[in-house]
Amino acid sequence: VIKMIAPEVEVIDITHGIAPQGVLQGALVLANTLPYMPSGVHLAVVDPEVGGERRALVLEGDGRVFVGPDNGLLLVAAEKLGGVQAAVEITSREFLLEPVSRTFHGRDVFSPVAAHLALGVPIDEFGPRVEPSSLRRLDVPKPAVGTSRLRVTVLYVDRYGNVQVNATTEELEAVGMLPGSQVEIDVGFESYFAFVAATFADVRPGDILVYEDSYRNVALAINGGNAAEMLSARPGQELRIRLAE
Amino acid sequence: VIKMIAPEVEVIDITHGIAPQGVLQGALVLANTLPYMPSGVHLAVVDPEVGGERRALVLEGDGRVFVGPDNGLLLVAAEKLGGVQAAVEITSREFLLEPVSRTFHGRDVFSPVAAHLALGVPIDEFGPRVEPSSLRRLDVPKPAVGTSRLRVTVLYVDRYGNVQVNATTEELEAVGMLPGSQVEIDVGFESYFAFVAATFADVRPGDILVYEDSYRNVALAINGGNAAEMLSARPGQELRIRLAE
Amino acid sequence: VIKMIAPEVEVIDITHGIAPQGVLQGALVLANTLPYMPSGVHLAVVDPEVGGERRALVLEGDGRVFVGPDNGLLLVAAEKLGGVQAAVEITSREFLLEPVSRTFHGRDVFSPVAAHLALGVPIDEFGPRVEPSSLRRLDVPKPAVGTSRLRVTVLYVDRYGNVQVNATTEELEAVGMLPGSQVEIDVGFESYFAFVAATFADVRPGDILVYEDSYRNVALAINGGNAAEMLSARPGQELRIRLAE
Helix, strand or coil, X not given: CXXXXXXXXXXXXXXXXXXXXXXXXXXXXXXXXXXXXCCCEEXXXXXXXXXCCCCEEEEEXXXXXXXXXXXXXXXXXXXXXXXXXXXXXXXXXXXXXXXXXXXXXXXXXXXXXXXXXXXXXXXXXXXXXXXXXHCCCCCCCCCEEECCEEEEEEEEECCCCCEEECCCHHHHHHCCCCCCCEEEEEECCEEEEEEECCCHHHCXXXXXXXXXXXXXXXXXXXXXXXXXXXXXXXXXXXXXXXXXX | CHHHHCCCCCCCCCCCCCCXXXXXXXXXXXXXXXXXXXXXXXXXXXXXXXXXXXXXXXXXXXXXXXXXXXXXXXXXXXXXXXXCCEEEECCCCCCCCCCCCCCCXXXXXXXXXXXXXXXXXXXXXXXXXXXXXXXXXXXXXXXXXXXXXEEEEEEEECCCCCEEECCCHHHHHHCCCCCCCEXXXXXXXXXXXXXXXXXXXXXXXXXXXXXXXXXXXXXXXXXXXXXXXXXXXXXXXXXXXXXXX | CHHHHCCCCCCCCCCCCCCCCCHHHHHHHHHHHHHHCCCCEEECCCCCCCCCCCCEEEEEECCEEEEEECCCCXXXXXXXXXXXXXXXXXXXXXXXCCXXXXXXXXXXXXXXXXXXXXXXXXXXXXXXXXXXXXXXXXXXXXXXXXXXEEEEEEEEECCCCCEEECCCHHHHHHCCCCCCCEEEEEECCEEEEEEECCCHHHCCCCCEEEEECCCCCEEEEECCECHHHHXXXXXXXXXXEEECC
């Protein structure tokens, strides 16, 4: 669709591998990836409410333009990259693919809008301004911090089975989990030993490590293995990490 | 291969996700997708009979050129987009990648032919004309229409688990299934309630809906879920849809 | 990352489907694919030892440049395509993405180096020369040849379930396995009949064939089916092929 409207525009596909309905996963991948990409029109669609009441958005901030549904998908990235300077609700039908289907706005709404934005159409052509404060936000859970322990939530599992959780390195350090520390990870009734480490090669093959991943998120991995499979970890699941005695 | 022969040509990859031997699935994806793509040379390869007797084709129609095996893969799209004006059997070896392997004509036959077509080589350079009426067609099953019921066949399951069947909205309406109607879907000995609806948001989360999808095919989905998984639906399988009493 | 540094450079993605830690699989796919691709800067990353002691390399040979880890991944392709004329260890930090993470050198080391190479930066800018003979090699197993039998190792399984093994057509012929021969394939305690054939269409649907695949490797397939699934074949596994009596 983009190439029909704007044949000269270059399309870079970050991923088509977000799980169905995975709005939080999509938001995190977008926020992790965009700092390493050229500035441009950033189109993202994970849209379980398509055809319902949710608004369609164009956001502008710090030289980048975002297009997608108003379900929180865009906002994590937009705020990480300097915040939202202007927000527009797409209401004009001038740039849409008619007839607009009820179930595929990625094709009929968001792609043609993104293509026209890439061609230089100003954002106010697509509809009225809306308050950035009115945009829907994802409820990203916060870790619970105890003495020598953290209760964290799995945010994302990548294709290697590495498990990103909702903690920062600062939170790890605050409970005494430093590089080299041995910890226990509790998942339901199971318990696993792991090491706080900087990289895979710092632990033995098969060992679990707790590390700061390349996007500066705390994550769990197995050197040479699949941590998500071993821990049966899925997005949304809670894990407890505590210092081993 | 295309980029070696025609470095300036732009390649747009629709999908590499067609199931092995999925000729009908490939034909439907091609026919669904091409109306939303720029005109060009359209290369499609799902080719279970590679190395056998099936012909290799170039089709021309309505400004578009199709390249692929003579197994029905191209014809659904070509006819939807205006019909076949000319058909050529690829017999000239001039443009092929020699030695032509017995098992990978996508690489050795179809891609180099598509690249040369994109460079402007006329279709008659690739071989003799054949009668469009001699082209192999897929046998797309027709639904059986009863009183207040339809027996349909699953044509295609997408990555969301949405299930496309071989019925039209007109056929649904003819048996009294209108937006808002409650229906039962029988799969083997199991039976499921569903609603005829326009979009996911018209039913509750977890409900099954029967709807016209964004390609104007009748399909089954679950709001927020995976219908193919719940119904154990696979391409080729029969389902019965009947008005609930 | 490449597009940020070198916006005009064209990126061709061979695959993102190599299994985690699949260094041998990656090396074989690279060696199979590159002869059919334009010359250029070839970036490959399957990097289980990232963050450890393994070197980061730029190799030059026969007009092509290779970038990736020193774990054998690049060498199978480089040697197939004319050998390594020069090898450089990446030590200069000038072209890297700082801060370089401990776990994602594909992003922070290899991609920026590949982008700068594509822009014309000479290989000696990235670090000191190293001896080509010092590069790490993969240990590709050799088949064991007996009277009328071969013991082979599975190297690679493709998405169709076709099973590439470590034998050549010459080795098949040397033990009397010629087109048309019937053979038995032993996998653990199971035994399967198969035919030596040139292409799928030479055997009946459902039959197993032993054939020379389109990359000139000996492989096992099922006409219309998935051989890896039927044989439970995985990379690294041993199979015995013997002439049927």
